[in-house]
Amino acid sequence: MKTKMQSKTSATSKVAPKSNSDLFAFETTLKTVKTEIGEKEVGTVLAFGDGILRVNGLENAQMGELIDLGENELGLTLNLEKDSVGIVALGTAAHLEAGATVSRTGQILSLNVSDAIVGRVVDPLGRALDGRAEVPTGKLMRLERIAPGVMSRQSVTVPLQTGIKAIDAMIPIGRGQRELIIGDRGTGKTAIGLGTILNQNDQNVICIYVAIGQKRSTLAQTRQILEERGAMKYTVIVSASASETASLQFLAPYAGVAIAEYFLDQGKDVLVIYDDLTKHAQAYREISLLLRRPSGREAYPGDVFYLHSRLLERACRLNKDHGGGSITALPVIETQGNDVSAFIPTNVISITDGQIYLEADLFNAGMKPAINVGLSVSRVGSAAQIKAMKQVAGTMKLDLAQFRELQAFSQFSSDLDEKTKAQLDRGIRVNAVLKQGWDKPLKVEEQVIVIFAAVNGYLDVFKEESLTKWEQEYLEYIHGQYPQILESIRKESKITDENITKLKEVIEIFNRLHEEWMLEA
Amino acid sequence: MQVVITSATELTSAQLEKIEKAVTKKYGKNVQFRTAVNPSLIGGLTITLGSRQLDGSLKYKLSLLQKAVDENQNAI
Numbered sequence: 001m002k003t004k005m006q007s008k009t010s011a012t013s014k015v016a017p018k019s020n021s022d023l024f025a026f027e028t029t030l031k032t033v034k035t036e037i038g039e040k041e042v043g044t045v046l047a048f049g050d051g052i053l054r055v056n057g058l059e060n061a062q063m064g065e066l067i068d069l070g071e072n073e074l075g076l077t078l079n080l081e082k083d084s085v086g087i088v089a090l091g092t093a094a095h096l097e098a099g100a101t102v103s104r105t106g107q108i109l110s111l112n113v114s115d116a117i118v119g120r121v122v123d124p125l126g127r128a129l130d131g132r133a134e135v136p137t138g139k140l141m142r143l144e145r146i147a148p149g150v151m152s153r154q155s156v157t158v159p160l161q162t163g164i165k166a167i168d169a170m171i172p173i174g175r176g177q178r179e180l181i182i183g184d185r186g187t188g189k190t191a192i193g194l195g196t197i198l199n200q201n202d203q204n205v206i207c208i209y210v211a212i213g214q215k216r217s218t219l220a221q222t223r224q225i226l227e228e229r230g231a232m233k234y235t236v237i238v239s240a241s242a243s244e245t246a247s248l249q250f251l252a253p254y255a256g257v258a259i260a261e262y263f264l265d266q267g268k269d270v271l272v273i274y275d276d277l278t279k280h281a282q283a284y285r286e287i288s289l290l291l292r293r294p295s296g297r298e299a300y301p302g303d304v305f306y307l308h309s310r311l312l313e314r315a316c317r318l319n320k321d322h323g324g325g326s327i328t329a330l331p332v333i334e335t336q337g338n339d340v341s342a343f344i345p346t347n348v349i350s351i352t353d354g355q356i357y358l359e360a361d362l363f364n365a366g367m368k369p370a371i372n373v374g375l376s377v378s379r380v381g382s383a384a385q386i387k388a389m390k391q392v393a394g395t396m397k398l399d400l401a402q403f404r405e406l407q408a409f410s411q412f413s414s415d416l417d418e419k420t421k422a423q424l425d426r427g428i429r430v431n432a433v434l435k436q437g438w439d440k441p442l443k444v445e446e447q448v449i450v451i452f453a454a455v456n457g458y459l460d461v462f463k464e465e466s467l468t469k470w471e472q473e474y475l476e477y478i479h480g481q482y483p484q485i486l487e488s489i490r491k492e493s494k495i496t497d498e499n500i501t502k503l504k505e506v507i508e509i510f511n512r513l514h515e516e517w518m519l520e521a
Numbered sequence: 522m523q524v525v526i527t528s529a530t531e532l533t534s535a536q537l538e539k540i541e542k543a544v545t546k547k548y549g550k551n552v553q554f555r556t557a558v559n560p561s562l563i564g565g566l567t568i569t570l571g572s573r574q575l576d577g578s579l580k581y582k583l584s585l586l587q588k589a590v591d592e593n594q595n596a597i
Contacts, residue, residue: 029593033586038576042569057572103574137592 040103043067046084048096051245052290053087058104061085064144066105071095074125075102076109076247079291086291088247090125111255113262114138118206121223121237124248124255129239130223141262143254147313154319159384160271160328163199163441164192166371166434169393169451170400171356174384175205175269176317176326180348182333182340183358187370189332191438192356193273194222196330197231199441200271205328206263207235208272210256213249213279216241229439249283257314260327264316267323272315276332277308281344298343305347312351354378368435373400387494388448395455396430403427422460429459432467445489446475449503452495458507466517477510522548527557528566529578544568 043057053075061067067075073093079086089096096102111126114136121130124143128134156174173179181189197207209226211219219239226232236259240252253274260270274280281304288301296302308331315329331352333345338359340349349355354377363370382390402423410416410424433454436442442450450471453459462470478485485499485506495503511518524544526537541554548570564579 025593026590029589030586033589035582035585038581038585040574040576041572042574043572059572101569101574 042101042103043085045096045098045100045102047098048089048093048100050290051089051093051247052287053089053093053096053102055085055087055102056083058085058102061104062108064109066107066109068103068105069093069096070100070102074105076251078287079293088245088287088291090245090247090251092245108142109144109251110140110142111258112137112139113141113259117236117259117262118234119232119236121219121239122255123244124238124240124251126255139262141258143251143258144310145258145261145314147310148316148318148322152316152318152322154317154324155383156317156326156380157383158269158317158326159386159444160196160205160269161199161203161444162192162196163443164195164369164438165436165442165447165451166369166373167192167356168385168444168447169389169434170373170397171354171371171376171378172380172382172384172389173328173330173378174317174380175328176315177354177378177380177384178312178315178329178331178352179378180331180333180352180355181358182335182345182349182355183370184335184338184360187358187360187363188368188438189334189358190222190275192358192369193275193330193332194225195438195441196271197226197235197273198229198439200234201230203269205234205269205271206260207231208256208260208270209235209237210252210272210274211237211239211241212252212274212276213240213242213283214275216243225439246283246286249280250287253277253280253311257311257327257329261314264318264325264327265323267318267325269326269328271328271330274311274329274331276334277348278332278334278344281307300343304344305351308344308348309351312348353380366435367431369438371434373434374404386444388489389444391495392448392451392455396451399423399426399430399455403431425460426457428464429462429467430454432464433459433471435468442475443486443490445486448489448495449478449485450475452503453507456504458511461511461518463517463519470514470517473514474507474510478506482506522552522571523555524548524552525555525557525569526566527559527562527569529558529560529562529564531558532556532566540566540568544570 041058041060043055045053046056047054061077063077063080065077067077067087069075069089073091075087075089077085077087112135117135120128120135122135123129126135156176158175160173160175162168162173181192183189197209200207219241223237226235238252238256240248256272260272263270281300284304284307285300289295293301312329312331315327317326318324331348333348335345357372357375358370359372362372406420406424433450459467485503488499489495526540545552562578562580565577567578568575
């Protein structure tokens with residue numbers, strides 16, 4: 001009997017042994033398996049439709065427990081009622097019919113994470129999506145975990161450099177912060193997230209990109225870009241694409257943060273990008289409506305705030321006694337027609353520590369990244385900036401604030417006094433310096449010397465359209481001729497008085513070399 | 522309590538009697554028996570007592586072996 005069973009398994013098993021030594025291991029495994037009579041708790045399917053099962057029985061089922069639906073498919077309990085259990089199928093579960101038997105697994109929803117998950121593309125249950133072998137067995141991480149408590153946390157002080165001048169200078173993000181990226185479709189929200197990932201290559205940060213309800217073609221493109229730029233070495237992609245069931249889309253962000261917590265427990269710094277939470281809320285709305293839960297504003301269920309708050313609350317910076325790791329969260333929200341007062345945007349704005357607000361008008365006017373500096377804030381503020389950046393960015397904010405005020409005012413009159421004109425010219429140039437290609441992140445010391453030149457008026461003599469070229473060649477020039485200035489800013493995190501004088505001289509010399517870009521006097 | 526005995530092939534009345542006797546001995550006289558045949562079990566049988574199921578089918582045993590092999594492959 002026993003030998004018969006063994007031969008049957010090896011014939012039906014999907015994984016064939018690769019070599020003789022594997023074959024040996026394979027046989028030993030089969031011999032050690034205990035095949036006793038199994039005891040499980042079962043239930044009968046009363047109804048099944050739209051991915052929702054109503055099941056009789058399963059009396060002791062827990063909330064959030066995985067249910068075995070047979071044929072290698074799983075379900076998740078979401079409603080526990082007096083005489084039935086509401087379950088969402090995590091796959092299509094096409095084989096199910098009324099009267100079928102399902103059983104408890106006794107396992108709370110979790111996914112397998114190990115160090116080798118870095119560089120992989122997985123689904124919210126940890127299954128490989130990149131055509132490679134499954135992720136090696138490591139630790140089971142629960143998708144739902146209580147966020148770290150007050151006593152284990154520390155305030156955010158270490159900057160997370162995005163490599164984007166406008167953000168690092170004016171809306172600084174710290175490690176452990178939650179910063180919302182909000183804007184209409186096609187305003188460059190994803191680009192900010194991806195640009196930030198690209199900039200982490202030497203920053204010792206593990207990045208997790210959670211794609212919720214995205215097109216598979218977009219995801220393939222994203223992965224390719226990250227691969228080409230060498231960013232997959234420190235990045236994990238969690239994907240529940242648009243063709244996946246709503247239940248998987250609903251679980252994707254929790255899977256992302258569960259993977260992040262695996263690395264947090266090792267004391268590492270992690271960045272998680274949720275792209276985007278609007279689709280996540282919609283997936284949850286779909287499930288809730290099908291489970292016949294009462295609906296509220298915009299047909300979202302009553303607990304949609306808790307849906308996002310319990311997710312984003314898991315972003316944290318832990319103190320030394322708890323490993324000192326951090327999870328930084330960059331959730332993305334898509335608005336309709338710049339309406340930030342819709343239900344989901346207001347919810348997420350109130351949960352996060354600030355927002356980066358992107359505008360279609362700015363985008364169309366060629367301002368990329370299309371960040372509205374006036375409406376964007378970071379509640380952590382300059383605590384998450386190095387001193388050198390504080391030295392230059394303070395003046396910059398003032399310049400831009402004055403510029404915006406004057407710009408609106410000057411549209412009504414044509415003749416302006418010299419001082420106003422000068423302020424306007426400065427503002428235009430500071431603004432122009434903030435333009436940047438999304439895939440061209442700058443190191444913080446590079447940002448500092450560029451902004452230094454802009455706020456100290458060294459760009460006032462140049463034509464606006466030649467500023468991109470100026471910036472590029474200026475950086476090359478400094479890298480080639482005076483790398484010690486950059487070195488000093490990087491090491492001491494500030495611009496020394498000595499370097500300020502030096503930098504001023506250097507810029508003057510460089511500017512004299514490029515009179516062809518200057519305004520005609 | 523309703524007890525369902527599912528087997529891969531039709532059981533003989535002698536076999537059934539034996540099983541029913543064993544179940545009655547453990548759970549008392551207050552049980553109703555129902556039988557069913559499900560070829561997908563391959564061999565052996567399952568006994569469902571309310572929401573508890575005792576699984577002694579070949580299908581279940583094979584799935585245990587399959588799981589062990591999969592895990593083993595994964596660890597390599």
